[in-house]
Every structure is written in C-alpha cells, then in structure tokens.
Amino acid sequence: MTLQGKTIAVLIAPRGTEEPEFTKPRDALVAAGATVTVIGLEAGEAETVNNDLDPAGKYPVDKVIDVVSASSFDGLVIPGGSVGADKLRGSEAVIAFVRDFFQQAKPVGVICHGPWTLVEADVVKGRKLTSFPTVKTDIRNAGGEWVDAEVVVDKGLVTSRNPNDLPAFCTKIVEEWDCPVSV
DSSP states (O other), rough: OTTTOEEEEEEEEETTHHHHHHEEEEHHHHHTTOOOEEEEHHHHHSEEEEETTTTEEEEEEEEEEGGGGGOOSSEEEEEEHHHHHHHHTTHHHHHHHHHHHHHHHHHHHHHEETHHHHHTTTTOOOOEOOGGGGGGGHHHTOOEEEESSSSSEEEEEEEESGGHHHHHHHHHHHHHSSSSOOO
C-alpha cells in the first residue's frame, strides 16, 4: 500500500490533543508515503497531552486553520483528547474545514473525542461510527449510529474509540485511503 502523492491534513489543538492519537496516525501516513500537513488553531508549536491532563510533546504547526482549504488535501485526520477536541469543535474555521471534506467526499479518520467536531459540523446523520463512549449520546442525538467497535468504516469515514485502538485505526486509514471510497 502506498499513499505516495497524497496530502493529508492532521488537526492539532493547543494544549489538549492526545499525543498518541496525533503522532501514531501521522507517522503511519508518512510511513505509507503521504505528505502530512499539521494544521493548528495557532501558529508555532502545539503542546499535546497524555491522558487528557499530563503534558506531553510539542509539535510544529505547519499551517493555521484560517489559511487552509479542504480542496488542498486528499484526506483528514482528527485526533482526540477531550480538551483538544473541545477546542477544535469551538472553532468555526475548523468546523467549516471538516464540513468541506464531507461535501467534497474526501476520506476522514477520527478517533476518541474527535467525533465532537463531526457532530458540530452536522455530518454524522445516517452514518455508523464509534468514539470514546462518553461521546455516543452526542452522536446518536446528531442522527448517527454509534457502535462499540475497535474500528468502524462508513463510506470513507474511519473511526476508533481510544488510544488502545490505534494499531487498527492506523492500519485502516492507510488501507482505506490507498483506494478511497467517498465519504
């Protein structure tokens, strides 16, 4: 499998994105040949966390959300972390960016609390997905079907529950995006 020639956007929130949910998918995509662009709410570096509260690493932001367009990318990854996901869903620019991926039928991978951005973007109605268990009511209230599974694929949307699911999630986003099905 190769993602040579594909450009993937990975969102990161300042002081709140769960580090392994950011680094593992990013590294898997790069290893598969994709060009990854880290998109943040602020320029500079974004601090990640472990277990929502413990400081982790700092990562450079390649582009700020206000200057990017979904049309420039072949896919999108939205990591979790409850604080990071909450910051992302609070940004109108992020919500518009996410919505554009669905309108352009491009693949999207989302893990843990990341589906909050999908709920906010109003793109889960009629879709099957998973998330961290505390997000299931939000998904159901937005018209989605929540299932408790390691990884769920629905027309190019790949979702997983938590960091324990990262091996399956990373394998599936590379596999799905090698031969994408429109979202």
